[in-house]
Amino acid sequence: MTDRPGTFDGVHRRNLSKLLGLVHLEGPMSRARLTAATGLNRSTVASLAAELADLGLVEERAPDPTNRVGRPSPVIAAHPGVLAIAVNPEVDAVTIAAVGLDGTIAVRERVETDEVVSPEQTAALVREVVERWRGAGDAGLGDARLVAVGLAVPGLVRASDGLVRLAPHLEWADAPLRALVEEATGLPAAVGNDASLGAIAEHLFGAGRGVDDLVYLNGGASGIGGGLIVHGRPVGGVGGYAGEFGQNRPGIDAPGDRRAPGGVLEDEVSRRRLLDVVGLRLADEPTLAAAIVATGSPAVADELARQRRILGTALANAVNVLNPSVVILGGFLATIAEQDPDALRDAVAAQAMPAAVEELDLRVAALGEDRLLIGAAEAAFADLLADPIGDGPVA
Amino acid sequence: MTDRPGTFDGVHRRNLSKLLGLVHLEGPMSRARLTAATGLNRSTVASLAAELADLGLVEERAPDPTNRVGRPSPVIAAHPGVLAIAVNPEVDAVTIAAVGLDGTIAVRERVETDEVVSPEQTAALVREVVERWRGAGDAGLGDARLVAVGLAVPGLVRASDGLVRLAPHLEWADAPLRALVEEATGLPAAVGNDASLGAIAEHLFGAGRGVDDLVYLNGGASGIGGGLIVHGRPVGGVGGYAGEFGQNRPGIDAPGDRRAPGGVLEDEVSRRRLLDVVGLRLADEPTLAAAIVATGSPAVADELARQRRILGTALANAVNVLNPSVVILGGFLATIAEQDPDALRDAVAAQAMPAAVEELDLRVAALGEDRLLIGAAEAAFADLLADPIGDGPVA
DNA sequence: CGAATTTGTTGCGCTTGACGGCAAATCGCC
DNA sequence: GGCGATTTGCCGTCAAGCGCAACAAATTCG
Missing domain, CATH: 3.30.420.40 (ATPase, nucleotide binding domain)
Known part of the structure; x- marks a missing residue:
């Protein structure tokens, strides 16, 4: 009495999926909350939860001692095994x-x-x-x-x-x-x-929780990569190659800002250049950030500002095209952003459509190495x- | 015995929607074809079709005389009224x-x-x-x-x-x-x-039929606008402002290509500049295209090539980020493309990721004024x- | 003109979720 | 400590909707 889809398309399956997705994303939830969240009937949720438990996917635990009137509702949690x-x-x-x-x-x-x-x-x-x-x-x-x-x-x-x-x-x-x-x-x-x-992780568990349209850009040692979430779903494109912001030709307004003629975004906005200007060979992200803060060198400030300008333009272009509600920056791009968040936002605002910037939230990645x-x-x-x-x- | 959803979410509604969408998009179809297309049962399709007919949304017409064995299947068509x-x-x-x-x-x-x-x-x-x-x-x-x-x-x-x-x-x-x-x-x-x-129209009825990931760029008198289709759905972004490619800062490799310092894409790739170089004040698209072909002037060829280079970069950037299967160009952008399709494609290929270009189809809009x-x-x-x-x- | 084929039609059964009554568990108040 | 209020679980019943299979109808082919 468990599996057979019965009906064609699988309302049942979708409901199971919805329930499992909820406890997966939101953490342990009482059955009562699941009922409210899914809009399904109490009895239906009970039966679905039992089925998921049978499948070994969730655990039904003793009710949380919540100081509220009424019969306590058992907690459904994703099975840790x-x-x-x-x-x-x-x-x-x-x-x-x-x-x-x-x-x-x-x-x-x-x-x-x-x-x-x-x-x-x-x-x-x-x-x-x-x-x-x-x-x-x-x-x-x-x-x-x-x-x-x-x-x-x-x-x-x-x-x-x-x-x-x-x-x-x-x-x-x-x-x-x-x-x-x-x-x-x-x-x-x-x-x-x-x-x-990484974009998916930030979308589901990080700085982009609950946000359905976001752009994620990560700056790593090897370049700049990214990911998009549109309509709450990751965008892969036909081949699944989408998100390669680092390979874009940057729009550079001030000719003096160009360092790599004919180069791409990740040639201009680059961790290597930041390391060079602060005089480090290798460093993890906190070290780099600390070194940037520690130095009072104008050369560092200049390079930071230069990369910020170019990054700002790249973000503005993405914002114009995608009108996301959140842009998340990770890796050394987060470092650049955190040195002067307002300046970066101003740079974006100066070059993107005002209407799109209004609703835009510029954030730093919340998840770490994980x-x-x-x-x-x-x-x-x-x-x-x-x-x-x-x-x-x-x- | 027709309406009441009965069950919670509305499989019924979705099925009706699927059927109506099919006859809307694909034109009149026999019930047998609908059965195959939806995967539903014959009897179900019959009942759904009758319901749509009751609602006045479709017409059930006499079978098409198709020279095939078997009982003819009535044709379901969107109601012209x-x-x-x-x-x-x-x-x-x-x-x-x-x-x-x-x-x-x-x-x-x-x-x-x-x-x-x-x-x-x-x-x-x-x-x-x-x-x-x-x-x-x-x-x-x-x-x-x-x-x-x-x-x-x-x-x-x-x-x-x-x-x-x-x-x-x-x-x-x-x-x-x-x-x-x-x-x-x-x-x-x-x-x-x-x-x-326009992007939606081209997606459903034009050059992007059946394509789930596309980028559409239209060049009009007033600038360059666009639209995206991702996962088969139009992308609006949070505010619905998505698609403003024209406001992007263009990546321009050759400094000599820049005409509008600090300007945006539609300042550089512009219908006005094309009209000027061929010596027209006002013209509709065919006239402009004809004038371009007619003239042997190197100035025209140069301007065309310049705009093509910049457009190519813009398209390459979009392709890197979105990895669409089709890019559709409309308006004067189509004119630019049609003067030398290979050159434009080469320009894109030179600057976008090879893997993304492999699966890319560069097309010209199929729908006209409509x-x-x-x-x-x-x-x-x-x-x-x-x-x-x-x-x-x-x- | 009949066999083969395809599809509409009809009645039935199954799955699944909703609904409602009742029981259980907790809190608050007296 | 007991009683009402409240919330929720549990169980039996009900209905909606789709699949299924048998039969009938309409067409093509030989």
């Missing part, structure tokens, strides 16, 4: 984590690599780490249920089949990453561009969330 | 049309104006014309059913309440156009930016299409 494996291969290390459906990171491991890893090595590494975790019962993955693997790759990823078209820093080209990982682990895999997944892992896990969970029983017990 | 009023106020005239749910334009009238019309005058004019049409029974509007009014305005429009924030050429500012028109006509009204509505009217009608029909019984016979 439902996990996705999130993977982020980078130049110097591969980070692997197990992320719960409840949004918590159960385990995380950063595997440093001497040389740049290949796609095959990455797949093997994931397999190895996951098997080790599974073996170590006390680590908490003993009886866990692994749903899928999500990979955040710094490069161009074709969403449809998980082919990494080009990841310059990893020196990957046309790597069938999804297939490799699926074969190695036996789990379904999803591959996405790191910045796009962003990519959470985004990757989200990609891994996507199928399950969209259809909780879909490919489950297919006899 | 269901009309939307489409309005396009411009500087020198207001165009008003009655557009059928079947996509045909039943009547059209262009009212030339001596001076620029005000929003109030526009509303009054619409009322007057509609009443006249209604009176003239033989003109075909005798027993027609007017669903709503859609207005395509050359300016910034706040979609939520139909407020025209700014329409520089009409000299409108903060005009509550939707309210004015609704009061004057007694019909629900929808207001949209002309380019955005584009705005069709788009406006579409906006007017939107509610009806989304929910065919929704606000209909509310007792």
Whole structure:
């Protein structure tokens, strides 16, 4: 009496999905709140929740002691034993984590690599780490249920089949990453561009919570990537390559601001140039930000202002075209923004349509390092969330 | 046994909407084809079609004589008597049309104006014309059913309440156009930016049919406007101001290409500059195109090439960010494209990500002058299409 | 003119969610 | 500490809507 869709399209499935999505996004909720949030009937919610519990996707816990009149309502929470494996291969290390459906990171491991890893090595590494975790019962993955693997790759990823078209820093080209990982682990895999997944994470859990139209721009060591959320859904484009703001030709009003003739946005607005001007070779983001604050050098201020101007123009262009309610800046772009938020906003306001700027909120990313892992896990969970029983017990 | 939703969310409504949308977009279809297209059961389609016919939204016609075996299937077509009023106020005239749910334009009238019309005058004019049409029974509007009014305005429009924030050429500012028109006509009204509505029209009936991710750019006398379709849905942004490509700061690689320091895209890529270089004061699009072809002047070729370079960069930027499957150019941008399509494509390819360009199709708008009217009608029909019984016979 | 094919038509059954009455659990007040 | 108020869970019933299958109708082909 659980699965069979019965009716054609699956109202039932959609309702299950809605419920699971709610507890996934909003955290544990009482059944009463779920009833209000979904607009469904009490009895329906009860039956749906029971079904999700049967599927092992949620837990029904004792009611929270809320000081209110009336019979307490049991709390529905995402089952902590439902996990996705999130993977982020980078130049110097591969980070692997197990992320719960409840949004918590159960385990995380950063595997440093001497040389740049290949796609095959990455797949093997994931397999190895996951098997080790599974073996170590006390680590908490003993009886866990692994749903899928999500990979955040710094490069161009074709969403449809998980082919990494080009990841310059990893020196990957046309790597069938999804297939490799699926074969190695036996789990379904999803591959996405790191910045796009970061955008999803910020949208769902970070600075963009509850916002349906946003632009996310992340400044990393290797350049500027981004992601869009439109109508509450991530924008991939046909190939899934959308969001490559870093490759845009920047509009530069003051000719003196140009540093890289014929260059793209990430040649002009660049972490490297900031590091150079403060005199650092390598630094993490807080160090860079601290160094910028510490120095009183006018050269630093000038470079900061120059990059801010160009960034402002790029943001203004995006705002004109997309009219988002929020623009989120991450990485060193957040550092630039935080040095003088008003100046950046003024720069955007001066060049974008006033009407679009009125409703615009310029924010700094709220999630830290975990962003990519959470985004990757989200990609891994996507199928399950969209259809909780879909490919489950297919006899 | 027809209306009552019964169940909560309205599968029924969605199915009705799906059916109506199909015959609206694809034209008359046999019931058998509808069955295949929707995936619903024969009996269900029959019942839904009968319900739509009862609502007066579709007609069930005699089967088409198709030379195939089997019992012929009746043809379902959008009812020709269901009309939307489409309005396009411009500087020198207001165009008003009655557009059928079947996509045909039943009547059209262009009212030339001596001076620029005000929003109030526009509303009054619409009322007057509609009443006249209604009176003239033989003109075909005798027993027609007017669903709503859609207005395509050359300016910034706040979609939520139909407020025209700014329409520089009409000299409108903060005009509550939707309210004015609704009061004057007694019909629900929808207001949209002309380019955005053009994008919708091209998406549904023109060069973008069946394409779910596209960018549309239109070059008019007053500048460059555009619209986006993402995930098959028009992108409005929070305020509905999205698509203002013309206000972007262009990326210009060759310093000599700049004509308007500090200017925006539509200052550099401009119809006026083309007219000037071929030596025309006023001309419609075919005349301009002919004049460009006729002249052998290198100055014309140079200007064309310059605008093409800058346009190419702008398109490349859009392609990088949105990775659309199609970019559609209308107005004088189409003229620029058609003079040398390969050159434009090369310009885009040189500056956009190769992967995104691979799947990119650069097209010229397919719909003519009717584009705005069709788009406006579409906006007017939107509610009806989304929910065919929704606000209909509310007792 | 009959076989084959396709599709409309009709009646039935199933799934699923809504609804309403009743019981349970908590709070507040006396 | 008991009682009313309130909220919510639980269960049985009901209805809406779609799928399904059998039959009938309309057309083509041989």
